[in-house]
Amino acid sequence: MAEGGGSAAGVELDGVSVTFGGVTALSDVDLSVGDGEFFTLVGPSGCGKTTTLRTVAGFETPSSGTVRIGGTDVTDHSPEDRDIGIVFQNYALFPHMTVRENVAYGLRYRSPPGEVDTAERVTAMLELVDMAGMGDRQPGSLSGGQKQRIALARALAPGPDVLLLDEPLSALDARLRERLRVSIRGIQRELDITTVYVTHDQEEALAISDRIAVVRDGHVEQVGTPQAVYHTPATRFVAEFMGENNVFDATVASRDPPRASLDGTTLPVDGPLPDRERVPLCVRPEDVTLGDGDVTLPVTVEHVEFLGDAYRVHCEWNGESLLAKTRREPAENAVSIGIDAVDVTVVGSQEE
Amino acid sequence: MQRPAADRLALPAGLVVTLAVLGVVFYYPVSRVLLAAIDPGGAAFAPIRAILADPFYTGIAHYAFADPLGVPEGIIAWVRNGIPLAAVEFGLFGFTAYQAALSALASVALGLPGAYVLARYEFPGRKTLRSVTIVPFVLPSILVAVGFQAMFGATGLVNEFLVAVGLGRIDVMFTLPIVILAHAFYNAPLVTRLVTAAWEGIDAQQIESARAMGASPLRAFRDVVAPQLIPAALTAGLLAFVFSFMSFPIVLALGGLELQTVEVWLYAKVQSLALEEAAALAVLETVITLGLMYLYLRYEATQVGIRGGGTSQSRRPLLAGTKTLGDPRRLAVFGYGLVAAIVFLGPVVSLILESITGPDGGFTLAYYEFLLAQQASAAVGTVKPLPAIQNSLLFAVGTLLLAVPMGVIVSIVATRDGRGGRLAEALLSAPIAVSGIVVGLGLLQTLVFGVDVLGHRLTVTGPVAVVAAHAVAAYPFVSRTVTPALAGLDDRLAEAARSLGASRVRALLTVTLPLIVAPLLAGAAFAFAISIGEFDSTVLLAEGGGSYTMPVALERYVGNRSLGPSLGPATAMGTVLLTVTAVSFVVIDRVGGRYDG
Numbered sequence: 001m002a003e004g005g006g007s008a009a010g011v012e013l014d015g016v017s018v019t020f021g022g023v024t025a026l027s028d029v030d031l032s033v034g035d036g037e038f039f040t041l042v043g044p045s046g047c048g049k050t051t052t053l054r055t056v057a058g059f060e061t062p063s064s065g066t067v068r069i070g071g072t073d074v075t076d077h078s079p080e081d082r083d084i085g086i087v088f089q090n091y092a093l094f095p096h097m098t099v100r101e102n103v104a105y106g107l108r109y110r111s112p113p114g115e116v117d118t119a120e121r122v123t124a125m126l127e128l129v130d131m132a133g134m135g136d137r138q139p140g141s142l143s144g145g146q147k148q149r150i151a152l153a154r155a156l157a158p159g160p161d162v163l164l165l166d167e168p169l170s171a172l173d174a175r176l177r178e179r180l181r182v183s184i185r186g187i188q189r190e191l192d193i194t195t196v197y198v199t200h201d202q203e204e205a206l207a208i209s210d211r212i213a214v215v216r217d218g219h220v221e222q223v224g225t226p227q228a229v230y231h232t233p234a235t236r237f238v239a240e241f242m243g244e245n246n247v248f249d250a251t252v253a254s255r256d257p258p259r260a261s262l263d264g265t266t267l268p269v270d271g272p273l274p275d276r277e278r279v280p281l282c283v284r285p286e287d288v289t290l291g292d293g294d295v296t297l298p299v300t301v302e303h304v305e306f307l308g309d310a311y312r313v314h315c316e317w318n319g320e321s322l323l324a325k326t327r328r329e330p331a332e333n334a335v336s337i338g339i340d341a342v343d344v345t346v347v348g349s350q351e352e
Numbered sequence: 353m354q355r356p357a358a359d360r361l362a363l364p365a366g367l368v369v370t371l372a373v374l375g376v377v378f379y380y381p382v383s384r385v386l387l388a389a390i391d392p393g394g395a396a397f398a399p400i401r402a403i404l405a406d407p408f409y410t411g412i413a414h415y416a417f418a419d420p421l422g423v424p425e426g427i428i429a430w431v432r433n434g435i436p437l438a439a440v441e442f443g444l445f446g447f448t449a450y451q452a453a454l455s456a457l458a459s460v461a462l463g464l465p466g467a468y469v470l471a472r473y474e475f476p477g478r479k480t481l482r483s484v485t486i487v488p489f490v491l492p493s494i495l496v497a498v499g500f501q502a503m504f505g506a507t508g509l510v511n512e513f514l515v516a517v518g519l520g521r522i523d524v525m526f527t528l529p530i531v532i533l534a535h536a537f538y539n540a541p542l543v544t545r546l547v548t549a550a551w552e553g554i555d556a557q558q559i560e561s562a563r564a565m566g567a568s569p570l571r572a573f574r575d576v577v578a579p580q581l582i583p584a585a586l587t588a589g590l591l592a593f594v595f596s597f598m599s600f601p602i603v604l605a606l607g608g609l610e611l612q613t614v615e616v617w618l619y620a621k622v623q624s625l626a627l628e629e630a631a632a633l634a635v636l637e638t639v640i641t642l643g644l645m646y647l648y649l650r651y652e653a654t655q656v657g658i659r660g661g662g663t664s665q666s667r668r669p670l671l672a673g674t675k676t677l678g679d680p681r682r683l684a685v686f687g688y689g690l691v692a693a694i695v696f697l698g699p700v701v702s703l704i705l706e707s708i709t710g711p712d713g714g715f716t717l718a719y720y721e722f723l724l725a726q727q728a729s730a731a732v733g734t735v736k737p738l739p740a741i742q743n744s745l746l747f748a749v750g751t752l753l754l755a756v757p758m759g760v761i762v763s764i765v766a767t768r769d770g771r772g773g774r775l776a777e778a779l780l781s782a783p784i785a786v787s788g789i790v791v792g793l794g795l796l797q798t799l800v801f802g803v804d805v806l807g808h809r810l811t812v813t814g815p816v817a818v819v820a821a822h823a824v825a826a827y828p829f830v831s832r833t834v835t836p837a838l839a840g841l842d843d844r845l846a847e848a849a850r851s852l853g854a855s856r857v858r859a860l861l862t863v864t865l866p867l868i869v870a871p872l873l874a875g876a877a878f879a880f881a882i883s884i885g886e887f888d889s890t891v892l893l894a895e896g897g898g899s900y901t902m903p904v905a906l907e908r909y910v911g912n913r914s915l916g917p918s919l920g921p922a923t924a925m926g927t928v929l930l931t932v933t934a935v936s937f938v939v940i941d942r943v944g945g946r947y948d949g
Binding site: 090155 | 842844845847848849850851852853854855856858862863866867
């Protein structure tokens with residue numbers, strides 16, 4: 001399909017700051033989203049991810065910095081002049097219009113590339129989101145998931161350069177959320193449209209994105225592929241926010257071979273150590289095994305949760321709490337757990 | 353590509369136009385009146401000081417202004433005389449406040465049970481009843497006054513009933529109780545509305561939590577419900593006080609010659625061209641009412657954000673089969689319903705009955721024939737019904753066209769974050785707190801008599817001034833119905849429209865406004881009704897000219913005793929006014945209904 005138009009439509013933020021009545025919501029944010037890329041902003045609530053999206057859309061005006069879409073400086077452009085499509089968490093379907101009228105609304109003001117008939121376009125869009133035949137319904141009569149599909153169709157109908165999604169799945173229940181995120185990703189691939197996605201759900205971010213920016217307190221902590229962000233966190237915050245993690249403050253024991261020291265215990269480490277004395281280390285709970293490993297630690301089991309596919313084991317070792325995710329239930333209270341060198345990641349080893 | 357400036361500037365431009373209109377037809381004229389008292393050309397504040405030091409106006413307090421240093425001595429002398437409380441005079445201001453306080457008390461007493469019934473009982477027609485509580489408030493006050501005369505007058509319905517059952521006549525006309533009852537007629541529904549809203553806003557889970565922790569139903573009411581109702585009741589009482597303090601036609605028509613309030617005296621002073629004294633009275637009255645309105649708004653501001661969230665208590669059915677008659681609470685509700693029906697329906701029914709009842713008690717159309725005769729009369733100065741109806745409708749449409757856009761623009765400003773809300777608040781409260789007489793006088797002295805603008809003499813005609821005064825009185829009500837709807841609307845809707853390519857103005861026209869059609873029409877109906885019923889400023893601006901309206905005509909018939917001491921022609925004119933008002937409402941409702949679905 002030819003949707004999305006021919007124009008290369010990356011999004012760039014260059015030193016963007018946004019303040020609300022003296023309070024800084026975003027400070028000096030640089031981001032670059034490639035043409036056709038699915039880019040996700042993830043972070044806790046109030047971190048500035050939605051503000052970033054709204055700045056791209058033109059609903060917030062930066063106090064400094066530049067916003068570019070497709071290479072054009074749009075910092076001073078109104079939202080209606082930016083060729084974007086946006087989907088909000090609460091759908092924001094126009095309640096006084098039918099589904100068809102909602103989807104057709106943007107076509108009053110903008111046309112997708114090429115000669116397109118409005119009625120045909122609306123039908124095609126409804127088919128795209130799997131809602132063919134629902135055109136005459138009132139938005140009020142739809143379920144949450146259906147509303148979100150219509151909101152997506154409406155945003156895509158005028159063939160925008162950039163699609164912006166602001167927590168589109170947060171109001172839906174877990175099952176539906178997983179189904180819809182697969183279809184959103186499918187549609188995005190089909191149209192090859194540059195997409196900026198905002199979510200507070202790190203699992204959703206990992207599952208759906210080409211690249212992720214982890215946002216915290218108005219600045220970007222790390223940008224990278226889901227694998228990079230998950231396996232080589234740049235900061236302690238990223239290590240703890242993206243999935244469950246055990247983070248320890250260790251000191252360098254030796255650099256070759258890389259060894260770190262944690263309360264007198266020496267741990268083998270994956271990869272080179274940075275030029276610092278103190279290094280935060282992280283080990284994912286799923287990498288902790290019951291029994292032996294490169295290093296074996298005697299721990300006390302404090303609490304066990306059964307999750308269905310695994311056990312979540314809360315342990316205590318040397319005064320530190322440690323989380324393990326195991327296939328088997330620990331047999332007793334005092335057990336040994338093993339950690340392999342390859343699973344011990346140095347937080348921030350990629351930086352500095 | 354940049355959007356044309358026109359779109360960015362549409363809202364600011366609308367606001368500027370609104371402010372300009374308000375400046376020309378409200379702030380400038382009113383400030384001219386008030387300044388005449390503050391800076392009369394001689395000693396500053398002299399007229400105001402003269403009033404404050406006059407025992408006729410301020411009663412015993414005049415000593416404090418006339419001879420402040422002598423106050424301690426005076427108090428000592430007063431105590432030596434054995435504290436003769438009965439001899440203490442409070443003057444015109446004292447009496448005005450006294451009757452307003454009694455009226456506020458009566459309004460709360462009559463309105464609170466109504467709130468209880470509406471908030472706690474379910475019965476057929478509850479929602480309708482809840483919405484018609486607005487009706488007394490928009491009924492023309494002169495009409496209500498005539499209705500009360502028809503009900504309580506010497507040959508009124510009440511006395512005829514008392515005679516028929518063998519009891520003696522009562523004579524309550526031109527007494528304080530009848531004025532207070534008429535004020536309660538106006539303000540009790542206001543109390544009911546505000547308190548019902550507060551009651552429905554209480555989260556049922558709060559009460560359930562209290563009950564779960566061991567509180568009895570009564571204690572839960574005292575500890576959880578009452579603290580949330582009292583502020584609303586006090587606020588409503590405060591509003592009732594302000595409205596009763598400024599009340600004009602009720603006191604004029606029902607107070608007779610004995611009962612005078614500041615507003616009536618102000619009117620008399622204008623009539624006798626004692627304009628400086630009138631201005632001084634206006635300043636003092638405005639200071640008092642604006643101060644009280646400020647208190648009201650302070651409270652209202654604290655209430656925003658408290659509301660919402662949670663579900664309100666479920667209502668008990670009012671009709672519970674055979675249990676109904678044995679339940680003292682339900683019987684009390686029915687008793688209250690009977691009283692309310694008499695107070696609220698009585699005057700209207702009396703008005704209509706009186707208009708078709710002759711002096712002998714039989715059916716007659718003589719009063720309507722009188723109206724027709726007036727219409728046919730060629731005599732100069734005759735008050736004709738038809739022009740009054742035409743003028744009223746014309747002015748009402750004019751008011752609608754001016755007040756609705758003004759109200760909507762102020763609402764948009766009010767729902768913006770930051771300073772917009774405060775500006776709107778100030779804009780909306782001032783017209784309510786300034787009496788119609790003052791606005792009328794101001795318009796008369798400035799625009800109608802003419803103003804020099806850059807060497808050109810600018811004058812407007814009476815009708816234009818009337819519409820302007822009505823619009824000023826009406827637009828706060830438009831805004832007050834539109835603002836909550838606008839505030840409740842999700843900002844994302846307009847943002848979605850703009851992301852799809854609609855400009856600010858287009859988004860407003862295609863998305864925002866269609867979603868608030870119902871409150872918009874309600875606001876329009878309000879503006880219409882207020883214009884139809886407005887008396888205070890109209891009576892001044894229509895003076896001598898041909899631009900009298902139905903309420904003004906009605907007042908002239910009340911004063912016209914050419915048919916003997918009969919209220920007949922006035923009740924006939926009142927019935928016409930009632931009919932026109934009702935029909936207009938139905939029309940607005942029908943036209944509105946089309947967009948509503």
